[in-house]
Structure formats: structure tokens, C-alpha cells
Amino acid sequence: MDKLSILFSLPPIFKGFIAMVISGAIFPICGVMVLRLNLVPIRYMLMHGVILGGAIALAMNLPLMPVTIGVNLILILVLLGISNNNNKSSRNFSGGSAATMVLSMALASLIMHVKDVPAKDTLDLLWGSPFALSYIDLLILCSVSLVLCLYVIINYHNIQNIFFSPEISKTMGINVQLHYSTMVILVAITVAIAMKLLGAFLIDALLILPVICASTILQKLKKNGLQKLFITSMIMGCILSSIGYIFAVMVDLPPTGSIALLAGLCYAISKIINFKGKEK
Numbered sequence: 001m002d003k004l005s006i007l008f009s010l011p012p013i014f015k016g017f018i019a020m021v022i023s024g025a026i027f028p029i030c031g032v033m034v035l036r037l038n039l040v041p042i043r044y045m046l047m048h049g050v051i052l053g054g055a056i057a058l059a060m061n062l063p064l065m066p067v068t069i070g071v072n073l074i075l076i077l078v079l080l081g082i083s084n085n086n087n088k089s090s091r092n093f094s095g096g097s098a099a100t101m102v103l104s105m106a107l108a109s110l111i112m113h114v115k116d117v118p119a120k121d122t123l124d125l126l127w128g129s130p131f132a133l134s135y136i137d138l139l140i141l142c143s144v145s146l147v148l149c150l151y152v153i154i155n156y157h158n159i160q161n162i163f164f165s166p167e168i169s170k171t172m173g174i175n176v177q178l179h180y181s182t183m184v185i186l187v188a189i190t191v192a193i194a195m196k197l198l199g200a201f202l203i204d205a206l207l208i209l210p211v212i213c214a215s216t217i218l219q220k221l222k223k224n225g226l227q228k229l230f231i232t233s234m235i236m237g238c239i240l241s242s243i244g245y246i247f248a249v250m251v252d253l254p255p256t257g258s259i260a261l262l263a264g265l266c267y268a269i270s271k272i273i274n275f276k277g278k279e280k
Contacts, residue, residue, distance in 0.1 A: 007249050016130030016255065017245055019141055019197055024206055024241025024259075026145040028214075028233035029152055030190040031207040032226075033183045036163045042079065042184070043207075045097035046191040047200050048104040049075045053192070054122045055108040059115035065140055065196050072188040075100055080181050130197060130245070130255055141197065144189055151186065152230065155179065160226045202256050205263040210237035213263075216270035240266060 008014050034040060053068030079096050112119055152159065158179055161169040166176045194203045214232035218224065244259030 004246070004250060012131040012133075013249055015133050015135070015138060017242075017249075019130050019133050019138060020241040020245045020255065020259070021238060022141055022145050023194065023197060023237075024210075025234050025238035026148055027190060027194060027206045028210040028237040029148050029230060030187045031211040031237075032230055032233060033187055034207060035211055037180070037183060039184065039187060042076075042097045042187075043191065043203070045075065045079075045101040045104070046072050046188055047195060047203065048101045048108075049188075050192050050195040050200075051122060052104040052108040052111075055111040055115075055117055058117045058121055059111050063136075065137060065193065068196060069189055069192040071104075072192045073185065075104070076184055076188040080184060129199075133197060137196065141193055144186075144193055148186060148190070151182065156227070159183075163226060199256055202260055205260040206237055206241060209263040209267045210234075210240060213266050213270045216274045220273060236266070 008017065034043060049072045050068045053071035054064060056062070056071065057064045057067040079100065082096055108122065111117065112122060158169070158174050161172060161174060162176055162179055166180075169176050190207070191203060194207065198206065211229070211233045214229055214236050217236075218228055218232060240263050241259055244262040245255045247253070247262075248255040248258035
């Protein structure tokens, strides 16, 4: 405990812990949106968008996080515009997201070549580091987390109806397109922040895996409901990120690897429990 107290008295470690707790507790909210809206294909596009944003920020000596968020917002708005014009739904994002992903990497490659930006500096975004966060980064993280929570709390019943059936929701007078676009934009912003804080390595570990584990637990307990899924996913994410981070600091391991490994083990255990439950 003395060692832990000394370590957490260091500002980089303490700030990293606060960021991981908030990320673990709040990012699974976006994970629920990603899975329920079938947004898995655009997740990869958004990761590549962050690489493009990183190349632009380094080339022009601009702050990293605002630029990466801005690039992801532009990419998402373009996809949403194409989808709206063609009257398409989220499941048809795969083609557009794949093309945008290739375009993002091509532009990033050209920018790095023309502006002599070291590829290593840009690709470091794939790993991230909670120890390198500034107070501005923490402020942005807290702000986005607050917006996410408020959006879900205020619009919970609309979100629940949209997840159940967009068509029925329209007949109820719910602005499905507005809420759908808002959720996709929130996912884009969250992925950009997650890449900066945690790297691509942990996006699935904190966005997707807690939701899958929570779904398995709730299914095993025969408890359904979107509210339970949100809450259980947030608890799972907070536990995984907190324990993984503390363990990594104590034994001097990379937090990203420790948290991802813990999330993967939790997922494997949940699937084994679910499989044995079906056998019975």
C-alpha cells in the first residue's frame, strides 16, 4: 500500500488513473450504441481518421485531440450525408466506411511524406498513453463523458424505442434521424478521444467487451432491459479499467496491455459460462 500511495502521488499516474476510471465507466455507453446500431464497420474508419488527424496536427503543429475529433466529425458527417441522400441505414455504412478508411490512410501517408512527419510519431496514436495526459485532455474527457451521460438520461425512452424499432419510433413522432446522427457523432468523438488516451489497443477493450460481458451476465441472470445493460456495462468497464491500471502500475507493465488482457479474459470467462449454461 505504501508503494501504491507513493506511485499515485505522482501527477502523471494519478491523472492517468482518473482518466481510466472515467473512460471505463462512460465509454461502454458508446459501446451499447455501436452494437445496437450495427456501427461496428465505422469503428475502423474512425480509428484511421484519428491517424489522419494526427498527421495533420503534427504537420501543422496543432493540438492533437481537437484536430482528431474534428477530422472524425467531418468523416462522420460525410457518411451521414451520403446515407441520408440514399435513404440508407447504418447497416449500409460498410462500403462508405471502407472507402473513407482507405482515403484517410492515403491522405495521412501523403501528408507525412510532404511535411516530413515521422511515421512513428503518427502511428504512436495506435498505442496511446494515459501517463501523457494533460489537464486539458482530462477536461475534454470529462466534458464528453458528461454530454454522453446527459444525452442518454434525457433521451433514454427515445433511445430505447429506436433500438427496438426505428420504424415504430417514427410513427410515435420520434425524430429517429436526429437521434441516430447524434449517437453516431458521439461515437466518433469518443473514438477520437479513446485513441488519444488509450490507443486503438483499448478501444474495443473498453467500448465493446464490457458490453458483451454485461450482456452475457444479464442473459445468465435472465434479466433484460436496456437500462440494466447500460448500468452493468458501465460497472464492468469501470472495474476492468481500474483493476487493470492499478495492477499495471504496481508491477510496472503497460496499462493498455494489462487492461486489454483483463478485458479479454473477462470476455472468455463470460463465454465459457454462457456455453456451459446452454449445455445444461
